[in-house]
Amino acid sequence: xxxxxxxxxxxxxxxxxxxxxxxxxxxxxxxxxxxxxxxxxxxxxxxxxxxxxxxxxxxxxxxxxxxxxxxxxxxxxxxxxxxxxxxxxxxxxxxxxxxxxxxxxxxxxxxxxxxxxxxxxxxxxxxxxxxxxxxxxxxxxxxxxxxxxxxxxxxxxxxxxxxxxxxxxxxxxxxxxxxxxxxxxxxxxxxxxxxxxxxxxxxxxxxxxxxxxxxxxxxxxxxxxxxxxxxxxxxxxxxxxxxxxxxxxxxxxxxxxxxxxxxxxxxxxxxxxxx
Amino acid sequence: xxxxxxxxxxxxxxxxxxxxxxxxxxxxxxxxxxxxxxxxxxxxxxxxxxxxxxxxxxxxxxxxxxxxxxxxxxxxxxxxxxxxxxxxxxxxxxxxxxxxxxxxxxxxxxxxxxxxxxxxxxxxxxxxxxxxxxxxxxxxxxxxxxxxxxxxxxxxxxxxxxxxxxxxxxxxxxxxxxxxxxxxxxxxxxxxxxxxxxxxxxxxxxxxxxxxxxxxxxxxxxxxxxxxxxxxxxxxxxxxxxxxxxxxxxxxxxxxxxxxxxxxxxxxxxxxxxx
Numbered sequence: 001x002x003x004x005x006x007x008x009x010x011x012x013x014x015x016x017x018x019x020x021x022x023x024x025x026x027x028x029x030x031x032x033x034x035x036x037x038x039x040x041x042x043x044x045x046x047x048x049x050x051x052x053x054x055x056x057x058x059x060x061x062x063x064x065x066x067x068x069x070x071x072x073x074x075x076x077x078x079x080x081x082x083x084x085x086x087x088x089x090x091x092x093x094x095x096x097x098x099x100x101x102x103x104x105x106x107x108x109x110x111x112x113x114x115x116x117x118x119x120x121x122x123x124x125x126x127x128x129x130x131x132x133x134x135x136x137x138x139x140x141x142x143x144x145x146x147x148x149x150x151x152x153x154x155x156x157x158x159x160x161x162x163x164x165x166x167x168x169x170x171x172x173x174x175x176x177x178x179x180x181x182x183x184x185x186x187x188x189x190x191x192x193x194x195x196x197x198x199x200x201x202x203x204x205x206x207x208x209x210x211x212x213x214x215x216x217x218x219x220x221x222x223x224x225x226x227x228x229x230x231x232x233x234x235x236x237x238x239x240x241x242x243x244x245x246x247x248x249x250x251x252x253x254x255x256x257x258x259x260x261x262x263x264x265x266x267x268x269x270x271x272x273x274x275x
Numbered sequence: 276x277x278x279x280x281x282x283x284x285x286x287x288x289x290x291x292x293x294x295x296x297x298x299x300x301x302x303x304x305x306x307x308x309x310x311x312x313x314x315x316x317x318x319x320x321x322x323x324x325x326x327x328x329x330x331x332x333x334x335x336x337x338x339x340x341x342x343x344x345x346x347x348x349x350x351x352x353x354x355x356x357x358x359x360x361x362x363x364x365x366x367x368x369x370x371x372x373x374x375x376x377x378x379x380x381x382x383x384x385x386x387x388x389x390x391x392x393x394x395x396x397x398x399x400x401x402x403x404x405x406x407x408x409x410x411x412x413x414x415x416x417x418x419x420x421x422x423x424x425x426x427x428x429x430x431x432x433x434x435x436x437x438x439x440x441x442x443x444x445x446x447x448x449x450x451x452x453x454x455x456x457x458x459x460x461x462x463x464x465x466x467x468x469x470x471x472x473x474x475x476x477x478x479x480x481x482x483x484x485x486x487x488x489x490x491x492x493x494x495x496x497x498x499x500x501x502x503x504x505x506x507x508x509x510x511x512x513x514x515x516x517x518x519x520x521x522x523x524x525x526x527x528x529x530x531x532x533x534x535x536x537x538x539x540x541x542x543x544x545x546x547x548x549x550x
Contacts, residue, residue, distance in 0.1 A: 063490060063491075063524055063545060063547075064343075064490055064491040064545050066341045066343075066384065066491065066493060068339075068341075068360075068368055068384050068386065070360055070361035070363065070368040071361055071363060085343075085345055085372075085379045085382060086345035086346055086378070086379050088345070088346060090488075090523075090547055091490055091547060093343055093345040093379070093382065095370075095382060097360075103361070104360045104361050104368070107360060107368065107370060107384060109341065109343050109382060109384065109491070111343065111490050111491055111545075113490075113523070113524065113547070115522065116522055116523040117522065118520075118521075118522060118523045118548070118549075118550060119441055119481070119520065119550060120519075120520055120521040120522070121444050121480055121481070121519070121520040121521075122519050122520075122521075123446075123447045123480070123516070123517050123518055123519060123520070124518035124519060166394055169396050171398075172398045205396055205398070206394070206396070213365075215338060215339060215366055215386050215388075216338075216339040216341065216384070216386055216493070216495075218341060218491070218493040218543060220491075220524070220526050220543075220545040222518075222519050222521050222522070222524065222526065223521075223522075224522050241398070242398050243398055243399035243497075243530065243538055243541055244395075244396070244397050244398060244399060244497050244538045245393075245394065245395055245396045245397075245398070246393075246395040246396075246397075246497050246498075246538075247390065247391055247392065247393060247395070247497070247498075247499050248365075248388070248391040248393045249338055249388065249495070249497065251495050251497065251541050253528065253541075253543075255518065263518055263519045263521075266518055266526050266528075266543075268493060268495075268528075268541075268543045270338060270339050270386075270495040272338075272365055272366060272388070273393070274393075275393060275394060
């Protein structure tokens with residue numbers, strides 16, 4: 001007897017949720033996407049989004065996801081509760097909360113909307129980079145686990161310690177091809193996680209990583225299901241940049257493009273830093 | 276006997292909240308900032324922020340504000356409830372809800388953080404425009420009330436009907452000096468409202484305004500109190516742009532700068548449009 005084992009992708013293992021009814025779910029952290037002192041924020045956001053997508057009353061695709069990182073997520077179990085705040089004709093508004101014991105670890109608001117074909121117009125253009133195959137894959141050996149769950153091919157601004165300093169700041173902008181590792185067909189939860197794969201910009205600008213934490217992350221999904229299916233597991237073209245570092249916070253914005261030049265998502269965050 | 280009447284600014288009148296205790300407030304719409312079919316989203320966001328700022332447990336200044344516009348706000352009273360979700364050492368996370376009867380009209384998440392002086396670095400530069408005094412004030416005669424509560428001096432991309440069409444799309448980008456009208460010293464609630472004064476980009480790009488509604492709006496406050504005080508009531512330098520219009524939604528990003536070249540806030544939104 002031969003048994004074919006289809007291994008579960010680490011992303012799916014990490015996002016696994018047990019529905020408890022009434023918009024409640026149970027999940028647990030995995031080591032797969034571990035960051036410095038907790039799970040990678042991208043998978044936390046994707047987990048909160050998945051709880052909405054799994055909800056029986058959910059109609060339509062994700063349009064907007066804002067994740068607020070309230071407290072460090074500890075290793076182990078967590079509970080998620082989802083509330084449909086408003087069930088409108090064009091959009092549904094959801095509120096999501098992840099708790100561990102009495103602590104609210106993170107909250108999210110999610111907007112879903114029906115798939116529609118409308119007038120469309122592309123204002124922005126994709127980043128101009130060499131094709132992915134012509135760029136070297138960044139080595140993530142010995143680095144945090146989550147970095148090993150993505151294949152990064154930087155065309156510009158690979159985050160590297162010591163290239164810049166507080167006295168001689170480097171450029172914040174990065175351009176890179178990015179995809180899940182192992183390769184995985186693109187869907188909304190993967191895209192949500194990918195939208196947080198832009199390594200903290202202080203590393204590019206200042207050359208070091210003081211204590212940092214994303215405070216709030218908003219992702220707008222501009223692609224329909226068909227566009228994600230067309231992209232499959234090929235690398236996304238991404239560009240990310242920051243505008244200012246001041247009073248212990250910096251902003252950061254990113255675009256995620258399909259390799260046929262469609263803007264799949266835009267993502268913005270504000271990051272707390274210590275020194 | 277002479278009585279000096281200090282008239283209340285329309286913004287303060289619109290943001291007036293009666294505290295009911297336990298994080299609950301009562302307010303009411305005013306005609307001052309009326310839009311097409313409800314109050315201007317900027318003042319709705321500022322109202323939700325003000326409820327947090329008025330909360331007795333609030334420490335620090337606003338860092339991030341995400342407003343989700345769930346349903347049209349009807350003329351009349353509304354209730355606001357504020358919940359301190361997480362009281363961390365560096366940041367506080369707040370959840371806010373505005374209701375009218377059984378309907379949740381809007382929700383917001385707010386992050387506040389202590390004022391800190393840290394290493395700082397400006398990556399982006401302010402928009403290059405002629406000084407405000409050299410630009411004409413946009414006429415808002417006969418237009419929605421909220422447009423008459425701001426003084427707009429466009430250097431580029433004044434939103435005008437008929438300049439573009441679906442077949443010959445116009446540019447999305449706008450640069451303008453903007454301030455409250457009547458003039459009013461800048462504070463965080465005014466800045467929150469100002470961050471939504473970028474007229475829907477579909478007007479610039481397509482030359483018309485189909486049914487549209489901001490779905491979700493995130494503003495990051497990069498300035499401390501002192502920077503707002505320095506700016507006073509002088510016009511802010513602003514730039515706003517969109518990246519894509521597709522499947523009935525478009526994104527929009529904006530920067531708000533002091534006239535001495537400090538980035539005061541960045542703001543992003545996703546907008547639903549009909550046709």
